Amino acid sequence: MNIRMAIAHQHRETPLAARVSCNDCSLSQICLPLAVDPEQLDELDRIIRRGRALKRGEHLYRAADSFEAVYAVRSGALKTYAMSEDGEEQVTGFYLPGEIVGMDGISTAYHISSAKALETSTVCEIPFTHLETLSSRIPTLQHHFFSLMSREIQEDRALHMLLSKKSADDRIASLLTTIAARQQRRGLSNRIFRLPMSRYDIANYLGLAVETVSRIFTRFQQQGLIRVEGREVEILDRPRLCGEGRLHAG
Amino acid sequence: MNIRMAIAHQHRETPLAARVSCNDCSLSQICLPLAVDPEQLDELDRIIRRGRALKRGEHLYRAADSFEAVYAVRSGALKTYAMSEDGEEQVTGFYLPGEIVGMDGISTAYHISSAKALETSTVCEIPFTHLETLSSRIPTLQHHFFSLMSREIQEDRALHMLLSKKSADDRIASLLTTIAARQQRRGLSNRIFRLPMSRYDIANYLGLAVETVSRIFTRFQQQGLIRVEGREVEILDRPRLCGEGRLHAG
DNA sequence: ATGGCTCATTGACCCTAGTCAATCCACCGG
DNA sequence: CCGGTGGATTGACTAGGGTCAATGAGCCAT
Incomplete structure (x- = not known):
């Protein structure tokens, strides 16, 4: 399938x-x-x-x-x-x-x-x-x-940290896992889902250039972390995607 | 004085x-x-x-x-x-x-x-x-x-834009004018004030390196935009500091 | 089908801001 | 008085990610 x-x-x-x-x-x-x-x-x-x-x-x-x-x-x-x-x-x-x-x-x-x-x-x-x-x-x-409203503030603070301290890789990884978690909350899969937004919106939201987003999606796929097909995403290796291994190694 | x-x-x-x-x-x-x-x-x-x-x-x-x-x-x-x-x-x-x-x-x-x-x-x-x-x-x-709480969310959104789209210069300029405005709200001067936080805190908050903050303070002073003496700041040329002239020219 | 969109991908190059390192200064405790 | 400590500044070098440019892919209206 x-x-x-x-x-x-x-x-x-x-x-x-x-x-x-x-x-x-x-x-x-x-x-x-x-x-x-x-x-x-x-x-x-x-x-x-x-x-x-x-x-x-x-x-x-x-x-x-x-x-x-x-x-x-x-x-x-x-x-x-x-x-x-x-x-x-x-x-x-x-x-x-x-x-x-x-x-x-x-x-x-x-x-x-x-x-x-x-x-x-x-x-x-x-x-x-x-x-x-x-x-x-x-x-x-x-x-x-x-x-x-307090939760919204909390999320904004997390985003603040993401934008101010984290690499482009981390930002994309974080976006993917966040969306996955929100899918799960609704009872859908947290492994495989469709991104509702364009690469432009992702780039804009995360403070990156579209080209960077595109390159990172491609590389994450090459590294076996995810599978991407346009807006459809499957998370293949959550631990490495979340950091343990992508941040400090490979 | x-x-x-x-x-x-x-x-x-x-x-x-x-x-x-x-x-x-x-x-x-x-x-x-x-x-x-x-x-x-x-x-x-x-x-x-x-x-x-x-x-x-x-x-x-x-x-x-x-x-x-x-x-x-x-x-x-x-x-x-x-x-x-x-x-x-x-x-x-x-x-x-x-x-x-x-x-x-x-x-x-x-x-x-x-x-x-x-x-x-x-x-x-x-x-x-x-x-x-x-x-x-x-x-x-x-x-x-x-x-x-809604205002706090609004401010976080403004910060989001600052971190995701604006240069280091813009971030520092924005921090200074924001602090100035908050001073004014309390009835103090919006031109001359003391920053309560260290360069490290400023850098951390704005997603910059301390060295960058320091360099920009120095340059802003050389450009006649502000006067700085440690944590004491005087805003000399608000229009240029706020953008019209710093962003698109000089 | 065809042209005109927008979205996405990839490559080549460059610039902003980060890192590393040295120095200076103010403040504090002995 | 002196050494220690943390904050601030400045210089030299570097890298992560932006910019520019070209190309491809999907989609819709004609």
Whole structure:
């Protein structure tokens, strides 16, 4: 079985349109419902606008749009990016199903980055003022939100270390294992998966040139660490990929 | 008047020991009290443990300590840093008076980084469970906290761009102007100030070698952009320092 | 099919910033 | 007073990864 077939196989889920509440959503164990009691889930359910669809390349919101809601990714994948004064794009994050995007706008009341679909995607919209009201009434939900934002800060700190101290090899390896772990969280394989983003987005996110990304993918394959076929990736030797052997030797 | 004298001059404030409540704190307009009505300030006041003192080099908390509180810096300055598996330090942030440190631990219930005093400092301790309870009752406080964390995320995104796309010159220039702006927020000069951190910390934070930081400080001075004398800095030509002229020319 | 896209790969060359090393300075303890 | 220690500066050399350029591969509209 080649990589493409293997990946297609694990994506046979019930059609999205059939899900009309968080109760029935396959992501409920990693998404917001995680934080509320079953009897309070209805309240959360009622404020969520479900199933907004985005085509590849479409924007969920743009920088300077007024901040109204945060979004739970239900299917597909998004990237967020900011524009510097001189017009160059900085990809700031990738968001996979079950993850929450849009929390950057809270302090300014408008978004400071843009969110764009990397492929056909659906999101659930959670109006933020409603969410705040509800959070006051449901302490676990408030805590979960603090927690989500805190985790985002933690991840940014890890990225800070990656960008400031690690080689290009380490950055790519880290991206691959991070994506793999997030796949696993959703119940998919952490060994074989499809990258939703282009080499350009990877390079931009990791502070590298596209050519460098390409070269490293090729070399990792030659070294037997991974198998790559366009955007499909299989991790062959996780220990060496994670460092023990790539960093300090071969 | 030399740099040292100029800086000493603007630090004549009332002694810290005299301040027994947020009401009397000179930082109340940029710190937590900002978010609550005067009549509710008492409630906030009551949960805050004030005036914990730290000597230079002392830790406020260490990675893996259980997460109990967040802290408002009252005087002095702190740095936060994380340790990678291979034992190298990564400075993740600097915290000046009026700023909140320690929000990284919420999601894990233990701190993932350590916080250390860069100089003699005092902090106000805000037990987090109390803060959560209070936030449920005071919507503006809840919002303020979401907002604070959101701002932290925004700043991390800006740093991401800095590390991934900008030259060493840009990074140093950005650090200087950021510190200057934060000084101004506290009512101090945004032109002339003392850096609380060593060249090593700056280098570590910005992903550079100490030697590079040193060289750039020297060159910026030769170019007439700044005046440096150890940790004392005066910004002489903000426009060129900020880019228009340094980036695209001279 | 054909042309025009964008994405990806590979090679050749170069430059920015890291490394190594020496020196200087301020501060501290005896 | 002197030696020790850590921070800062400067010089010489080097390498990791960026830039430029060419080519290939997949995809869509015509």
